[in-house]
Amino acid sequence: MLVFTIRRLIQAIPILFGASLLTFWLMSIPADPVTVEFAGRNPRPPQGTIDAEMHRFRLDESFWAQYWDWIKGIFHGNWGPALDKNANIFHDMMRHFGVTTRLIVLALIVAIVLAVLTGVMSAIKQYSVRDYTFTFLGFVFLSMPTFWIAQLLKTIAVNFNTSTGTHFFGTLGAYSIPQPDGFWNRIVDYAGHLVLPTISLALITYAGLSRFQRASMLEVMNSDYVRLARAKGISQRRVLTRHMLRTALIPMTTATALTIAVFFGGTIITETVFNWNGMGVYTIDAISSHDKYIVLATLMLTGFIVIIGNLVADILYAVLDPRIRYA
C-alpha cells in the first residue's frame, strides 16, 4: 500500500506540471488584467503607469519566460502578482480555502447522513411508496439548479425574519458585522449564517449520493452471503447493519472522497448567493477581473485536491474491500 501511495504521488508530479502548463496557456488567451482594469477609464492612466503595470504582471516577457518565472516563484513561495498589490496569493487562497472547508464539512455530514438513511430505507422496501417518495425527492433536488435552491432558501429565510421580527437567519457572509456581544450570542450568530448555505449544499449533494447508496444496497441485498446470513437465522437488524450496510458503504465512501474534491472548486454559486468568502468567490472574482495568477493558483490547488481525492478514494477501496490489493 505504501509503495502504491508513493508511486501515485510521484505520478502526480508530471500531471500537475502538465496541468500547470495547460492552465497557464489557457489563461494567456483572454485579455490581460492590466488592459481589462484600465479599459474605458476616464481619464486614462498615464502610459508610464500602464507600462509599469504590464511589467509587474510580466506581460512584457515571452510566454515561456512568464511561465518559467511563475513556476520558479511558486518554489520560492511567490505565486505571482495580483491586482491587489498587497496580495500574497498563497496566503489569501488558504484563507479562502479555510472558509470553504468550514462550509462544506457540515454540508457533507448532513448530506451523507441523509443519503445513507434514505438510500437504505428505499432499498429495503424497493418499489414501495416510501421508495418512490425518496426517489422523487432525490430527483427533484438533483434537477434543481443550485442557484435556485439557494435563492429560494434565502427568500424564505428573509421573509421569516421580517415577518417574525427576528434576525436569526443571516444571508450575508459567515457571521454578522458588527458581531453581537457575548459568547453564546456569537455561537447563535454563526449558526444562523451557516444554516442556509449548509442546507443548500447538502440537498443537492444528498440527492446524488442517495441514489448511489440505494443502488449499492440493492446489489448487496441480492448477494449470496446475505442470503446465507439470513438462512443461518441471523436477525434482520444484524444482517442489515453488520453484513449489508458495511459492504454497501464502500462505493459511498469513494464517492464522498471525490465529492469533497469537486466541492472545493464547485461551491461558487452557494458562496456567491450567501456572500461567503470561500474558494468559489475568490476564483470567480479573479476570473471576472482577469486576475490571472490568482486563477492559476486556484486551478492548481483544485487539481491537487482532485488528485489527492482520487488517491484517497483508491486507498479507501483497498482498506474497506478485502478483495482489492494494490501491488
Add this chain to the structure above:
Amino acid sequence: MRSGSKRLAGLVAITAATLLVAGACGTSSSSGPGQSSQGWSTCDKDPNNCNSGPTKPGGTMLVTDEKKITSFFTADAASNTYDQAQIMSGLIPSPFILNPDLSVTLNKDLVTSAELTSSSPETVVYKINPNAVWMDGTPITADDFIFNWKFQDGKDCSATDCPVAGTTGYDAIDTVTGSDNGKTVTVVFKTPFPDWQALFALFPANVAKTYAGGDIYAPGGLKKAYAGFLSEGGAVPFPKWSGGPYQISDYQKDVSVTLTPNPKWYGATKPSLDKIIYKIILDPAQETEALKNGEVNVSVAQPDGDLIAAVQQMQNVNYNLSKGPVWEHIDLNNKNKFLADKNLRQAIFLAINRQEIIDKTVKPFFPSAAPLNNHNYMPGTAGYKDVITPTGQGVGDDAAIAKAKQLLESNGYTGAEPGGTLKNKNGEAVTLGFSYTQSNKLRETTAELVQADLAKIGVKVTLVPKPDLSFLGSGDFDMVVFAWVGSPFVAGSKDLWITGGGSNFNKYSNPQGDTLLTKAAQDLDPTQEAADFNAADEIMAADANVLPLYQKPVFIAVSSQFVNIRNNATSAGPAYNMQDWGLKADAQ
C-alpha cells in the same frame, strides 16, 4: 417516520404561510414608478438638501461596497476605483466638493478660500483653515500640497516607482509654495489648467516622511513614501491617519471596513454615528435581500427593473434614481474601411432611433430618461448645449430614414432600403459588427435595436458580445456601445476626442476640432471654455463619431432611519458629506 412526514408537511405549511403573510403585510413606501420613494420625494427637485434633518448621537450604518480593497491608496492606478474612493472620502480632505446637482463648492472645513488670483501665469492661492489638522495633530499645510503635487506630476517620481492613476493637472504645475506658517499655499501653473478645482485630494506629508524614513524629496524618498501608502491594507493593516471626519478602525480583508469618528476632526459638523461599516458584497444581486433583512442599510447598485420593483416593496427603505455624468453612447470606429466614410457614419446615426432604445431599456424603471445631446456637458449645467438635434441624428423616424437613404444614394451607395444589402461605390456589401458587454442586458437590447434600425438602410449588423471592454484600446471593433464617466471638470475630456488622444478609441480626427479642443482645455474662463468645447462638439457631431444615448441612472436605497445621506451621481458619490450622516433624531 410518519410523524417525521407530518413535521415536514407542517414546516412546508408554515413556510408557505409565512411567505403569504409577509407578502400581504408588505406595504409600499414608494410613489410608484417615479424617481424617488415618497419619503425622498424632494430629491428630484432639491438633490443637495433632500433627506436632511437633525440627528441623534450613536448608531451604526452598514453600507455596501461592491469591490475588494486592493489598497487604500486611491492615488494609485490599481486602487483608483469608485468603491475605494467612497471609503477614503471619510479620510482624505479636498479643497472642493462635488455636489449632487453637479455644482462644485468650496470645502470650508479644509480651506477658508481658494481663488484664481492670476490667469497669466495661472496662479491659485489656497488659505487653509487654521484648525485643520491630521489625526496625529500635525497641521495640514503647504507641505501636504507639495507632496501631493510631487508624487503625481509624472516627473519627480517615475511611473515605475509611482504608478499613479493620473498626472493631469499636476504635470501643469510650475511651483507650489507655502507662506503664513504653511497655511497659505500658492500654486503657479506653467500651462493653463482650467480644472484646478479638481486637484489636491490630500494624502499626509507627515505620514509620507515616516514611510520615506525622513526626507521625502531625497533620492528614492518619494518611491519609499509611495510604497508605504501602498502597503496600507497589507503590511500596514489599514491607514492610521485621517484628515477627514472619520478614521479607519478595522479592516477585515475581503469582508468589511469599519470607520469611526476622527477625534481630531476640525470641521463644523461633528460625525454623529458611532460607526460606518462598509460590507464587501461582490455580487450586487445579493444587496436587495440584504437590505430587506437589515444586514445593510445603504445600497448603491446598478439599477434595473427588478431592483426597483423589489425596493418599492420594502417598508422603511427610501430610494432615489438620479441622472449623473455617466452617459451611454454608440461609437463608430473611424478606421474601419466602411466607417471611414463620413457619409455612411452620418446615415447610420440618422437611422438609429434613440428614443426607442431608451423606451425599451432604461425608461421602464427610469421614466425621466431622455436623449443626451452633448458629449461633454450634462443637461442642467452651465455649458450644456444641444449639438445633436440640429444634425437630425438619433431620431430614426421615416423622415430620418429617407434622409439617410438619400445621403447614401447621392454618395454612390446602393441597396439602402429595408431588406436590401447596402453596397458602397466599389460594390462591397456593408457589414458591420456591433460590440457590447455580454453581461449587460440593456446593452444587448440596444445592440438588437440598432441592428433592426440599420436593416432599414440595408446595413447588415452582426452582434458581437464581449466579456469586457479590453478590446477598446486595440480598436478591435466596428461599432460599440459603452459608457463614459463624465465630470463637472470637462477639460480632461479633450483626450476623448482629440487626434491621438489616449482615450480616442475611434481614432477620430478633425484638425479644426483639435485646435478648438486644445484651446478649450486651456481656457480659464468657464464661459469661453464651454464655447470652445461646444464649437468642437458641433464639428464632431456633424462628423458622426459618437452618438450620445442617455445619462445612466444612479441608484441609492437607504433605510429610512438615517438622514443626510442622499444620492450623488458624480464621482464623489454619496460619501461627499459623510460627516453629516446620522440616525434620524426620532429614530427608534
